[in-house]
Amino acid sequence: MNGVLGDTAALIGRHLLHLRRTPTRGLGVTLTPLTMVLVLGATC
Amino acid sequence: MLNNAISVRGGDYLDYMMAGVGAQVALACVGSIAIGTATSLRNGLVDRFRSLPTSRGVILFAHTVSDLGLAVIGIGIASVVGVLLGWRPDTGALSIAAGFGLLVLFTFVMLWFGVLLGLLVRSPEALGALSGLVLVCGSFLSNAFVPLDGLPAWLRTLSEWNPISAVTTACRELWGGPGSASTGSVVSEHPLATALVVLAVIAAVTVPLSCRAYGKAEHR
Numbered sequence: 001m002n003g004v005l006g007d008t009a010a011l012i013g014r015h016l017l018h019l020r021r022t023p024t025r026g027l028g029v030t031l032t033p034l035t036m037v038l039v040l041g042a043t044c
Numbered sequence: 045m046l047n048n049a050i051s052v053r054g055g056d057y058l059d060y061m062m063a064g065v066g067a068q069v070a071l072a073c074v075g076s077i078a079i080g081t082a083t084s085l086r087n088g089l090v091d092r093f094r095s096l097p098t099s100r101g102v103i104l105f106a107h108t109v110s111d112l113g114l115a116v117i118g119i120g121i122a123s124v125v126g127v128l129l130g131w132r133p134d135t136g137a138l139s140i141a142a143g144f145g146l147l148v149l150f151t152f153v154m155l156w157f158g159v160l161l162g163l164l165v166r167s168p169e170a171l172g173a174l175s176g177l178v179l180v181c182g183s184f185l186s187n188a189f190v191p192l193d194g195l196p197a198w199l200r201t202l203s204e205w206n207p208i209s210a211v212t213t214a215c216r217e218l219w220g221g222p223g224s225a226s227t228g229s230v231v232s233e234h235p236l237a238t239a240l241v242v243l244a245v246i247a248a249v250t251v252p253l254s255c256r257a258y259g260k261a262e263h264r
Contacts, residue, residue: 004099
């Protein structure tokens with residue numbers, strides 16, 4: 001059980017490191033809803 | 045901007061659309077993780093993982109959990125901007141947290157759908173086009189951004205049974221936002237229960253199929 005948790009934590013760390021190195025993926029996920037909030041929600 | 049042009053019964057459009065924005069984070073994650081999975085297959089990362097003494101379920105679980113962290117940041121940023129624009133959920137901390145919990149659960153299930161898509165399609169170019177389709181169809185063939193009241197009957201039924209409609213309607217209930225008029229269907233009467241059942245069904249299909257597809261990919 002500890003082995004599985006350790007493997008999972010290590011792999012999550014590896015993926016997060018990869019996400020840090022490829023910020024464009026993060027931009028796509030965060031900017032799409034942000035744009036929608038601003039376009040739809042803001043009142044002029 | 046469109047806040048001035050769209051009206052919803054029983055409240056402000058900003059309160060209505062915030063649940064849709066949260067659901068859109070989950071839909072945006074589908075393409076991102078699908079392309080990431082397909083790229084990992086192409087660049088030999090899967091072969092490197094094959095040499096590790098871990099189950100393929102753990103590898104995919106770690107991939108989805110790390111992308112879920114990114115999605116939570118996306119939901120957080122959108123929510124903070126919503127609050128700055130005047131969004132005020134007023135149903136109590138527990139109910140508000142339950143709404144966000146449902147969105148995180150929906151995102152997690154959609155991430156598994158994205159993994160399955162990436163393992164089956166495998167071409168980043170094709171996945172780029174497919175992810176746009178998922179985002180647009182998911183967002184606009186549902187009540188995420190527009191109330192269903194004025195739609196033609198067939199389109200209204202289609203949109204109402206879209207799982208995203210159940211998730212967004214449940215979030216609006218939990219956050220005290222305005223909703224569409226009830227049609228008497230299971231989805232509009234019991235959105236939270238419907239959303240949980242639908243998400244459980246999608247997870248029950250996508251998780252084992254993803255693990256199986258990943259196993260096949262390993263042996264190519």
